[in-house]
Amino acid sequence: MTNFTRPGALFFLSLSLALSLSCQPTGPPSEVRVGADRLFERPYFNWIQGKRVGLITNPTGVNSELESTMDLLARHSDVQLVALFAPEHGILGQAQAEEGVSSYGNVYSLYGETRAPTAEMLKDVEVLLYDMQDVGVRFYTYISTMFLSMQAAAEKGIPFIVLDRPNPIDGSRVEGPVLQPGYESFVGIYALPIRYGMTAGELAQMLNQQTDLQCDLKVVPLGGWQREQWYDQTGLEWISPSPNMPTVTTAAVYPGLCLIEGTNLSEARGTTHPFELVGAPWLNSRELAERLNRLQLPGVRFREQAFTPTFSKYRDEQTQGIQIHIVDRDSFRPLPTVLHLLKEVRRLHPQQLVLEETFFDRLVGNSWVRIALTQGTPVEDIVDQWQAGLQEFKQTRSKYLLYP
Numbered sequence: 001m002t003n004f005t006r007p008g009a010l011f012f013l014s015l016s017l018a019l020s021l022s023c024q025p026t027g028p029p030s031e032v033r034v035g036a037d038r039l040f041e042r043p044y045f046n047w048i049q050g051k052r053v054g055l056i057t058n059p060t061g062v063n064s065e066l067e068s069t070m071d072l073l074a075r076h077s078d079v080q081l082v083a084l085f086a087p088e089h090g091i092l093g094q095a096q097a098e099e100g101v102s103s104y105g106n107v108y109s110l111y112g113e114t115r116a117p118t119a120e121m122l123k124d125v126e127v128l129l130y131d132m133q134d135v136g137v138r139f140y141t142y143i144s145t146m147f148l149s150m151q152a153a154a155e156k157g158i159p160f161i162v163l164d165r166p167n168p169i170d171g172s173r174v175e176g177p178v179l180q181p182g183y184e185s186f187v188g189i190y191a192l193p194i195r196y197g198m199t200a201g202e203l204a205q206m207l208n209q210q211t212d213l214q215c216d217l218k219v220v221p222l223g224g225w226q227r228e229q230w231y232d233q234t235g236l237e238w239i240s241p242s243p244n245m246p247t248v249t250t251a252a253v254y255p256g257l258c259l260i261e262g263t264n265l266s267e268a269r270g271t272t273h274p275f276e277l278v279g280a281p282w283l284n285s286r287e288l289a290e291r292l293n294r295l296q297l298p299g300v301r302f303r304e305q306a307f308t309p310t311f312s313k314y315r316d317e318q319t320q321g322i323q324i325h326i327v328d329r330d331s332f333r334p335l336p337t338v339l340h341l342l343k344e345v346r347r348l349h350p351q352q353l354v355l356e357e358t359f360f361d362r363l364v365g366n367s368w369v370r371i372a373l374t375q376g377t378p379v380e381d382i383v384d385q386w387q388a389g390l391q392e393f394k395q396t397r398s399k400y401l402l403y404p
Helices: 009-021 069-075 144-155 200-210 247-263 285-294 334-348 357-364 367-375 379-385 388-398
Strands: 054-059 080-088 107-109 127-131 162-163 217-220 277-280 300-304 322-328
Touching: 009 069, 009 322, 054 069, 054 144, 069 080, 069 127, 127 144, 144 200, 162 200, 200 217, 200 388, 247 322, 247 334, 247 357, 285 300, 285 322, 285 334, 334 367, 357 367, 367 379, 379 388
Parallel strands: 054 080, 054 127, 080 107, 127 162, 162 217
Antiparallel strands: 277 322, 300 322
């Protein structure tokens, strides 16, 4: 039974109440049920009943009624919530990208001195839960947090439970080069393509098996989700998984446009359209938009649009840019699109565009894409070159899919 007089209990209650009040339910009930909806049903509740629970979460950790999983656990009489674990951006989603997150009270940072729960953090935990919305992209760090936490749980002999959530950008599409050995990092924890087409629960099962992790892994599955659904087709409310992921459209462009972070172009952090705008003070934006539109790339149009970031690259500078408008997201391909964009910027500004070797390669997961771009290799040839690895990944992936 939960004892709210213990140290830290009042903190849990106040923090969880703050989250639940910040996202009051609106509209009709969801058509899709997330893992957080089903956790308190049999047989899933058997996994945590009477246990001391640790929870890895952030503001997206809610059920379809927008009730915080943290709040539900803290208030349940047959569960004892003893620890919270904060990923990048913090337990409240307040921190910007790469900004350190501090531990306090019974909230432990997994984006500070350590990226994985330590034995000391887990000393009172009998079962570890993961409940966060990711965006289905390899370099979005929540899946790295999940994998490292699974490793820590396996080492301590603690069961690890994933409360599954939809892949928000359609879980049927797989795109991009598979990360090569030697390029592993916190933005590339395993040999995945950039867009891997799996839910967190599916991915956790694959990682557990393929790396022989021997984690006592369980997944509370989604109910009613179809693999080809986008998030805004689920009936669920979108909650920003991070400060610069405000909409489903942002998530749709992100698998490609995040590569702009590895250049001296701005990806428009510090604006209301991060990753949908690209620019630099020196960019000939009108000519760039015209060139890209002449290519007639599927599902996308480009428009000249200046912007002034309030932070990050070119802070407080008027930036000449373009806006990426998705007109048909089912045919839109973010990776070839960004490669065409970079190719045209290089043609317009060969002396000014910089692909930052270390960061760009870490995001792409290899060096050959950058080298091919700088050598003027046709985008179609670059895309063809990653197909063999992608097909091999698809075969492995198919063994772990839980949903039609």
